[in-house]
Each structure stands twice: as C-alpha cells, then as structure tokens.
Amino acid sequence: MRILDALERWRDNSENEFGKLPMPPILYSSEEIHNIELEKIFSKEWVCIGHISELKDAGDYLTFNLATHPVIALRDNNNEIRVYSNVCAHRSSRLLDGSGKCSVIICPYHAWAYELNGKLRGAPRMDKDKVKQVHLNQLKFEIWQGLIFVNLDHNAAPLSPRLSSLDEHINRFDFANMDVVHSYEGELACNWKVLVENFCESYHLFKVHKTTLEPSTPTSSVEVMPGGVGYNHHTLDKKMDDKKVSATKENKEHLCCIYPSMTFALSQSRVLWLSIIPTSYNRLRFRAWVGKDLNVHTDKKMAEGELDQLLAFMAEDKVINTGVQKGLEAGVGNRGPLNEMEKTNWDFGHYYAKMMLS
Ligand code: FES
Numbered sequence: 001m002r003i004l005d006a007l008e009r010w011r012d013n014s015e016n017e018f019g020k021l022p023m024p025p026i027l028y029s030s031e032e033i034h035n036i037e038l039e040k041i042f043s044k045e046w047v048c049i050g051h052i053s054e055l056k057d058a059g060d061y062l063t064f065n066l067a068t069h070p071v072i073a074l075r076d077n078n079n080e081i082r083v084y085s086n087v088c089a090h091r092s093s094r095l096l097d098g099s100g101k102c103s104v105i106i107c108p109y110h111a112w113a114y115e116l117n118g119k120l121r122g123a124p125r126m127d128k129d130k131v132k133q134v135h136l137n138q139l140k141f142e143i144w145q146g147l148i149f150v151n152l153d154h155n156a157a158p159l160s161p162r163l164s165s166l167d168e169h170i171n172r173f174d175f176a177n178m179d180v181v182h183s184y185e186g187e188l189a190c191n192w193k194v195l196v197e198n199f200c201e202s203y204h205l206f207k208v209h210k211t212t213l214e215p216s217t218p219t220s221s222v223e224v225m226p227g228g229v230g231y232n233h234h235t236l237d238k239k240m241d242d243k244k245v246s247a248t249k250e251n252k253e254h255l256c257c258i259y260p261s262m263t264f265a266l267s268q269s270r271v272l273w274l275s276i277i278p279t280s281y282n283r284l285r286f287r288a289w290v291g292k293d294l295n296v297h298t299d300k301k302m303a304e305g306e307l308d309q310l311l312a313f314m315a316e317d318k319v320i321n322t323g324v325q326k327g328l329e330a331g332v333g334n335r336g337p338l339n340e341m342e343k344t345n346w347d348f349g350h351y352y353a354k355m356m357l358s
C-alpha cells in the first residue's frame, strides 16, 4: 500500500536531533487512509459505547453508531448486559434509536419482536417453525472501570490486560460507581486523530483554555506518565473549590486516551469522557459523557456546572481543531518538533502505526 509509505517512514524516523516529530499530514487528509482505518482499527479495536450506570435496570438500553456498525447495549431480565448489532435479523432494519427502556424490541419495519436475550419472540403472519432459530447478532464486549467497550472482531484479545498498569493509578477514583449525569453527541469537521491528539496533550491549555481550564489545571503542572501498549496518560495538578471533595482524593486530574479513540479526564469524583468515531477523513462524530460520584456530589447545580465547563472548552477546541484540519489538508510537510508534554501524541502515533502497518 503506497499511501502508507509515509507512515512507515515516520515510524522509522519519528525522532531527530530536535526531538520527536508529529505524524505526516497525508494521514489526516485522505479518504483512502480513512477506509484503511475502518478496516485495520475500527473493525478490530475496542470502542467505548457507554457506562454501566446508563443500564441500571432490566430493559434499559442505549444505542451507538460504531463507524459503519450500529450497536445496541441493554440489560436483560437476568441482569446481564448484552450487546447486539442494531440490525433486524429479518431484512436489516435499524431497531432502536437513542436510549430508553423496553421490555421487548419491536422492529419498526414488519414488527418482528425480540426478547431482551436476543431471541425472536414472534413474527407477524409467519409460521413459528420457520423463525424459531432467529436471534439478534451478538457482539463481543468488555467492561473496564464501568465502561462498556465493544469490539466487532470476535477473536480480539481482551482489553483489560493492556490497561492493568493504568488501573493502579485510577482505581481509587471508583469510576465504575460513578453515575452518568449528562451525555450528548456532536460532530466536528476534522479528522478523528486531530481530536484525539488534542485531548492527549495539555500543552495548549494556557493558550486555548486560558480562562476555562488553565486556572484550575495549569499547563505548568503537566506530568507525562509512562502509559502502556493500550493507552497514554498524563496528569495535571487540580485546584478544587469544594473542600468536601478535595479532602477525599488526591488533587490531580488524570487525562488518558484508551486507544484508539476514547479519551477521559478523571479527577476527584468526577469524570468527563469522549468516544470518537470517524465518519470521513475530515469529519468525526463523538459522544461526550459527564460522570459523578453522587455520594460526594450531592449538589445538582455542580453537575450542571461540569456540563457547562465541558461545553465551553469543547467550543474552544472546536475552533482550533477545525483550523488544524485545514492546515493538514494544505499538506505542508515540515512539522515539529513536539514539546515534551506532547510525548503522549507520539505514543499514540506509534500505536496507530502498529495497527495500520500490521
Ligand atoms: S426488517 Fe425487521 S421485521 Fe422486517
């Protein structure tokens, strides 16, 4: 694949005497690369689709569009989480939209009705024997820190082992017992890697987020952590107003990217995270969540404040990221070197090269 030669060259020469280098612009501006990413990354890697607190009771469901594959996650009547293709087993209609609660899944096309365990319960005007073997397509999933990850590859290696060194740093925050208090979806006119890299580094806070993030998490406090094969990780000192919260946990914000495209910012009893999906080489869709430990954060106003903060800094990043995309499409090749605070982006690049060149 000639188009990947640029990535191969970068992988083999990603450092010079001035430092580590960012990946070449062609990787962010080509439909052909986008198609290879769908095959080599999004068809075989773990993608976050939600959190267990969104599926508390039997019948609770959520939907997610994983690249070209629509997905349903739900809690069945045995209290088990299940993940299915959001595709009817009859003639492939989409089954559910958004999130909510149901006791049976009824297809909007010919009203075939599925149990929560995926089995077809009934099909109007059809002989029972003809359809008794029919069931929804089950997908491989794994829960890590309360987050639900899906993998379209049934033979994929498990996710948790490659994140075990991160567990040591974040277990104390009890991510699994937080509650999602807000979630929303958005689109952005840039390559998915632009947004991932933007979230992976906090070198830009002092400039882009001067009044929104820099006062509470100053750029000068960035510490790049070792990371691992499945993730990168850096921390910032976090100044807290809330005495009750700051007394309970360490005063650090942990920013991580779980490869390929889930990023989170976790601090005292609250977490903001994104799951990012490419829709073309210059467009992405994301879902963002705000999670809280509601035993500590009993004040609803504060939860709303977190959402406002998320919206404010996402708006600031949007301006930058769409501008970066235009710059990348200009194909100007002399980029770099990276700041040491951006080592996380370089680590992401090497993960990306490993997947794309495999
Ligand atoms: S496509 Fe779903 S019932 Fe026909």
Ligand SMILES: [Fe+2]
Pocket: 198, 199, 204, 208, 209, 313, 317
């Ligand atoms: Fe930012």
